Structures are given as structure tokens and as C-alpha cells.
Amino acid sequence: MTAYYSYIFIISLAFSNPTFIDYSKEVISNLFLCLCYFLILSNKTLNNKFYDLLSVAVSMLGWSSIATYILILFIPDSELIIHTIEIKGYSNGDSDFETGVVLFPFTMVYGKFTPGDFYLLRVGGFFREAGIYQAISCFFLLYEFFHNKRVWLMIGLAIGTILTFSTMGIASLFLALAIIGYYSIKKQSLRALVFIALAAITIPTFIYAPYIGYAEKEKTHGESFSERSHSMSNGIEATSNNPLGYGVEIFRTQNSGINMIAAMGSTGVPGFLLQAFILSGISRQKSWHRVAIFFPILITALFAQPLIGSPLIYILSMAALDTKTHPRRHIQTN
Numbered sequence: 001m002t003a004y005y006s007y008i009f010i011i012s013l014a015f016s017n018p019t020f021i022d023y024s025k026e027v028i029s030n031l032f033l034c035l036c037y038f039l040i041l042s043n044k045t046l047n048n049k050f051y052d053l054l055s056v057a058v059s060m061l062g063w064s065s066i067a068t069y070i071l072i073l074f075i076p077d078s079e080l081i082i083h084t085i086e087i088k089g090y091s092n093g094d095s096d097f098e099t100g101v102v103l104f105p106f107t108m109v110y111g112k113f114t115p116g117d118f119y120l121l122r123v124g125g126f127f128r129e130a131g132i133y134q135a136i137s138c139f140f141l142l143y144e145f146f147h148n149k150r151v152w153l154m155i156g157l158a159i160g161t162i163l164t165f166s167t168m169g170i171a172s173l174f175l176a177l178a179i180i181g182y183y184s185i186k187k188q189s190l191r192a193l194v195f196i197a198l199a200a201i202t203i204p205t206f207i208y209a210p211y212i213g214y215a216e217k218e219k220t221h222g223e224s225f226s227e228r229s230h231s232m233s234n235g236i237e238a239t240s241n242n243p244l245g246y247g248v249e250i251f252r253t254q255n256s257g258i259n260m261i262a263a264m265g266s267t268g269v270p271g272f273l274l275q276a277f278i279l280s281g282i283s284r285q286k287s288w289h290r291v292a293i294f295f296p297i298l299i300t301a302l303f304a305q306p307l308i309g310s311p312l313i314y315i316l317s318m319a320a321l322d323t324k325t326h327p328r329r330h331i332q333t334n
Contacts, residue, residue, distance in 0.1 A: 001034065001314050004274040011268065012247030026309070034314050047320040052148065055140040059153040061106070061125040062137065062160025068107040068121075069163075077121070080104045087128060099124065113165040115211040123163045131305045134169030137161040138176045138296035139316065145180050146289045146321070165212050168304040172296040174202035179292045231262035238265030245271055257306045267308070275301070275308055278317055290321040 005027050041047045071080060085100040085108065101109040103121075110124030110133075125133035141157040144150055161173045178198035185191050207214045238246070245268020257263045264272050279301050281287075281294030297316070301307040 001278060001317075002031070004271060004278065005031065007271055007274065008245075008247060008267065011245050011271075015247045030309065030311050030314070033311050034318075037315050038318060041315075041318045041320075044320055047318070051143065051319045055144055055148075055150075055153060055157075058125070058136055058140050059144075059156035059160070061123070061133075062156035062158070062163070064105050064107045065123045065163045066156075066159055067105055068103045071104065072121075077103065085126075110164070113211070120165065122165045123160065125160060125164075129305060130164035130166050131168055131300060132307070134161045134164045134166045134172055135296045135300035135305065135307075136312075136316075137164075138169075138172040139293060141173075141176050142179060142293040142296070143319070143321070145183070146293060167206065167209075167212055167214055167217050168300055170209055170212065171202055171206045172300065174198060174205060175299075176296060178202065179295070183289075183292075228258055228262075231258050235262040235264040239269060239272075242268070244268040257308065259304055259306060260302050260308060263306070263308055279307070279313065281317075281321070283321075287321060293319075293321055 009024075009027070041050060068080065080103040081101055082104050083102040085102060087100045099110050103109060107121075108124045108126045110122040110130040112119045113122050114120075122130050123133070124130045125137070127133040127136065137157045137160045141154055141161070144154050144157065158173065161169050175198075178195050181198050182191050182195040185194055205213070208216075210216065245264070245266055247266060257266070260267075260272060260275055267275065276298070279294060279298045281290040281292075281298075283290055294317075297307065297313065301313075307313050
């Protein structure tokens, strides 16, 4: 992380970034926050306890969503509103269930999903976007599988992902299930078969799933999809002109920071590779389990969400994910 920010500092200075001071404040605050977490989480026992509790918290968001959906069967959803959170960049109003409306017990709405003549509420899990929530949920789904195997938490995390009705969430969840299927089978000859089968299902499901698949979203949200594709093309084109990048705020087009590929005009190839390394889960332990756990976050950052610069993502990268040294490997069903 330090290497990434140092590189961005250098190229921003080289191109006389007019917002360099403001960006410096953001960087210093992020580094200070992450340093505080690092000093605490460097203790293996505290590290395990912290991420175990964080896994419980994220899973409970999924279980809250289930409870809300059950209550809606008996109580009008408008009567379940308990609070509204103002989220920058989103308009909200209680009557329309826009982003930021919180329903009992603690389910934050991320707009509506309308399959036909009725609507379902998308959940955001108190994250800025549902697409970010699904990545975090799938991260902890795999974390639980490799570490504690607390089934009730895994169910909450999986259902929370489903109720985001996120297109990227489909891919993340199916790939997570493929990884779980692969490592659940002891017989080596069957492992590859199960993984290939589940991974093969992921692609057509991602594209053709009713209402939330890529093909359907392209019809209903064509402008948004076109803007995303255009931003990614701009990022690649800018990189071909200047592989080192232009620094923050120098290269600025619409949605230029919407994902890592679109942001390449700012970060350049070196910054892109450094971010990919951070989010890949690669470590000195050479643990494939760790890489698998981080995979939902990596693909989300690459194609869907602006996770660059998010302190939470960097804090997740501090998780001690070496399963060989984790104290709990038995299945807990309660």
C-alpha cells in the first residue's frame, strides 16, 4: 500500500496536480488509520478475533435482510422504516425506498429491483453500493469456509449476497461456491470436475440470468453499461499514450474512477499492478486459500466498483489467512 501511494505521489507531483494538497490529506489519513490497525492486528490472536467478529457482523446484515423480507409478508414495508441515512451521490426518500432507507431490524435499502409487476428491495448492507456489499459478503463467505466453517454465518453471507440483486454478485457468489466445492472434495480427481462445472455455470448465469443478468441489465440499464465500457476504454487508451499514468485528478473523465481499469489513466500500469497485487491476496506464505478468499474483491475492483483508496479494503488485506495456523478448523453449526 505504501508503494502504491508513493508512486501516485511521484506522478502527481510530476504533472503538477492542482489538488495535490487535498489528496495528500486523504493519503495521510488513510495511512495513519491503516497503521493503527496494523499495530493492533499484527498480534495473531487479536487478528483472528477481529476478523471473526467482523464476519459475524457482515453475516448479521444478511440475516437482518431475511428477517425484513419475512416481516414484509405481514406488515407493510413502509411501516418498517426506522431511519434514513444520507449517502453522498444518492437521492433518497422514505416513500420510494431509495438508497439509505433503513428497515427493521437493521436492513439498509439500495433502491428497488422490479421483476415484472412487483418490486423487491435491494439491500446494501450499510455500504455505499450493493456491489461493494456483495464483494465483502463473498470475501467473508470464503473466510468462514477456510477458517471457522460456521454454517449459520455462511448462510447469512450467501443470502445477503443474493438479496443485493447485483450482476457482479452473481459471478462472485458462483465463483465462491465453485471454490468451496473444489476444496470440499477430498478426492483429487473429482475436485477439478466440480470446479469446472460450477465455473462453467457462472458465465451463462452471469450473462443470461433473468432480470439481473448482464444481457438483461444491458437492455434496462443500457446507458449505465455504455458509460462503464466507455470509461474502461478511456483508461486503456490513456495508458497506451502514457503507461506511467497522469496522477489523481489530472486524468479526469466521466466515471474515470469507476473501477481499476477505468482508473488506469490516473494510476498508470505500475499503479494498476500494485493495486492488483494488494487485492489479489498474494503473500509471502504463498497460500492459495488466501488468494481464493480475496478473489471476489479483486474481480469487483477490476470491473465493477471503485475500491481504490478504500481503507476497509486495505484493512481486510491485513487478515491473517494462513489456514494452517488458525486455531479453529472444525464445523460449527450453532
